[in-house]
Structure formats: C-alpha cells, structure tokens
Amino acid sequence: MKIHFWGTRGSIPSPSTAATPTHEFGGDTTCLSLAWGKDNLLVIDAGSGLRQAGLNWAREGRTSFTFLFTHSHWDHLQGFPFFTPAFQDGVTITIYSPRLPGAHAGNLIERSLHAQQSEPFFPAGFPQLRARFTFHEIQPDQDCKLTSGPDSLQIRAASLPHPGGCLAYRIEGATVGKARSFVFATDHEPPASSPNPLTRLAQDTDLLISDGQYTAAEYKSRVGWGHGTPELCLREAVAARARRLLITHFDPTHSDTTLAGLETEFQKSAQSSGIPVGFARQGQTIDLDPPR
Ligand SMILES: [Zn+2]
Numbered sequence: 218m219k220i221h222f223w224g225t226r227g228s229i230p231s232p233s234t235a236a237t238p239t240h241e242f243g244g245d246t247t248c249l250s251l252a253w254g255k256d257n258l259l260v261i262d263a264g265s266g267l268r269q270a271g272l273n274w275a276r277e278g279r280t281s282f283t284f285l286f287t288h289s290h291w292d293h294l295q296g297f298p299f300f301t302p303a304f305q306d307g308v309t310i311t312i313y314s315p316r317l318p319g320a321h322a323g324n325l326i327e328r329s330l331h332a333q334q335s336e337p338f339f340p341a342g343f344p345q346l347r348a349r350f351t352f353h354e355i356q357p358d359q360d361c362k363l364t365s366g367p368d369s370l371q372i373r374a375a376s377l378p379h380p381g382g383c384l385a386y387r388i389e390g391a392t393v394g395k396a397r398s399f400v401f402a403t404d405h406e407p408p409a410s411s412p413n414p415l416t417r418l419a420q421d422t423d424l425l426i427s428d429g430q431y432t433a434a435e436y437k438s439r440v441g442w443g444h445g446t447p448e449l450c451l452r453e454a455v456a457a458r459a460r461r462l463l464i465t466h467f468d469p470t471h472s473d474t475t476l477a478g479l480e481t482e483f484q485k486s487a488q489s490s491g492i493p494v495g496f497a498r499q500g501q502t503i504d505l506d507p508p509r
C-alpha cells in the first residue's frame with residue numbers, strides 16, 4: 218500500500234509566493250491516493266490537489282476510480298470539477314461517502330458535487346460528465362470491504378468532532394501475510410475525552426494522519442472552528458498507540474519557513490513519546506508495506 222499526498226493544505230488553496238512560499242509543504246487542498254493490490258487506486262477527498270492527480274492518471278490511461286470522501290466542506294470537494302477523467306467516455310467512478318447523523322435526505326456528497334458543479338458557479342454541469350458514477354454511503358462503525366481479485370481493503374469509519382460532521386477512516390490491507398493499516402483523521406477538533414471513537418479506530422495503526430492546522434497559541438482563539446494542533450494529535454497517537462504520526466491540513470497563512478520551524482519544534486517535543494512524527498508534504502509518497 219502506497220499513500221501519495223496530492224494536497225496537504227487546509228481551508229483554501231495557497232499558491233506559493235515570494236512573501237509566503239508554500240512549495241515545500243504544498244499549496245493544494247486535501248487529496249490523497251492509495252495504491253493497493255495489483256493496480257487499484259483509492260482516492261481520498263477531492264481538494265484542489267485532485268486536478269494534477271487527474272491529469273497524471275488521464276495520461277496513464279487509467280479508467281477506473283474509487284473515491285472516499287470525509288465530509289462535504291469545500292476544501293475537500295473543489296478539485297472535482299477539474300478532474301479530467303470524469304469528462305471522458307469509458308471511465309467508471311465509484312464514490313463512498315459519509316452518512317452523517319442529522320444529514321438532510323439524500324446522499325450528501327452526491328448533492329454537494331452536483332451543487333458546486335452547476336450554474337452560476339461552473340459552466341460544465343455535473344450531468345454533462347461522461348464517466349459512469351455509482352454512489353455508496355458509509356456510516357460510522359460499519360465495515361466496508363473493497364475487493365479486486367485476491368486483494369482486498371477493509372474500511373472502517375468513526376465520527377469526528379467537526380462543524381457539520383466528518384468521518385475518520387481506518388484503511389487496512391493485507392500484504393505478504395501481514396496486515397498494514399493507516400488512519401486518515403482530517404478536519405477535527407481534539408475529542409474531549411479519551412478513549413473516544415478516534416482512539417479506538419486508530420488502535421495500533423501503522424500510521425495516523427491527523428489535522429494539526431493551528432499552533433497552540435492560535436488554537437486558543439479558535440476553539441470550535443473544527444481543527445486541532447500537532448500536540449493534540451500526538452496525544453491521540455499516544456492514546457491509540459499509533460506507530461507513526463503525520464500532520465496535515467496546514468493553515469493557509471503558514472509559509473514553508475513557519476511549517477519547517479513548527480515541525481522541528483514538534484519533533485523535539487515528541488521525542489519522549491517514542492512515536493516518529495512529521496509534517497506531510499505535497500508530492501510525498503509513503504510505502505506502508507514491510508520491506509521484502
Ligand atoms: Zn478541511
């Protein structure tokens with residue numbers, strides 16, 4: 218299983234400028250892909266990072282895509298109208314997305330993708346896309362299995378504290394007899410107590426990817442905004458006994474210099490936990506399979 222980060226930024230795309238360089242950690246909003254089994258792809262969220270990913274996959278001639286959405290906030294959907302393969306004949310797109318408590322009738326992500334890709338916001342409406350779509354909903358604590366020949370992926374969800382709701386996912390695949398897993402817990406405020414649904418979901422996982430958008434000082438005035446800090450993510454990682462922690466969903470105002478400084482500081486303070494920690498970078502690939 219290989220994870221690739223196509224977008225690591227929170228809230229809004231943040232292109233690199235001379236005053237605020239962002240090219241090292243990345244300026245595109247949330248989008249990851251997981252390569253699994255022989256030649257399968259799971260795309261997690263469709264932030265602006267999806268645009269470049271789609272161009273690459275169209276060039277490779279890929280025609281089958283499975284998406285997994287965490288929630289409907291714009292920074293997790295906005296790349297979809299620019300996903301080149303969706304405009305092509307012969308492409309199939311399967312979408313798994315949250316059934317959140319208290320949600321309106323109908324599939325939340327299906328409605329949201331149609332809404333953002335319609336007049337007056339976008340000229341080429343969703344119904345004009347040539348790909349064939351199938352939509353499925355996922356509920357917390359409900360297992361979902363993707364299979365492809367002898368390979369399979371197990372997906373389990375847990376609710377996160379975030380305005381409007383958000384799901385964290387534990388994704389587990391078996392390779393050479395050993396199960397590997399990672400947990401993607403984007404947009405969330407630190408859960409008030411421990412153990413909580415996230416701690417249980419992330420128990421003994423190989424990698425926890427978590428939302429540490431703010432510094433501790435920034436968080437003081439942003440309680441209730443739905444995001445956390447690297448230190449609070451580490452608390453979750455320790456409680457869950459995760460083997461590695463990566464921070465993502467960076468604040469749009471944080472330049473590469475700021476993030477590099479915060480990462481170094483965080484790595485020093487996390488040393489006593491024994492958990493390797495770091496900040497994700499757009500363009501980074503992580504191989505979760507054990508060395509052969
Ligand atoms: Zn977000």
Ligand SMILES: [Zn+2]
Pocket residue numbers: 288290379383404443
């Ligand atoms: Zn959000």
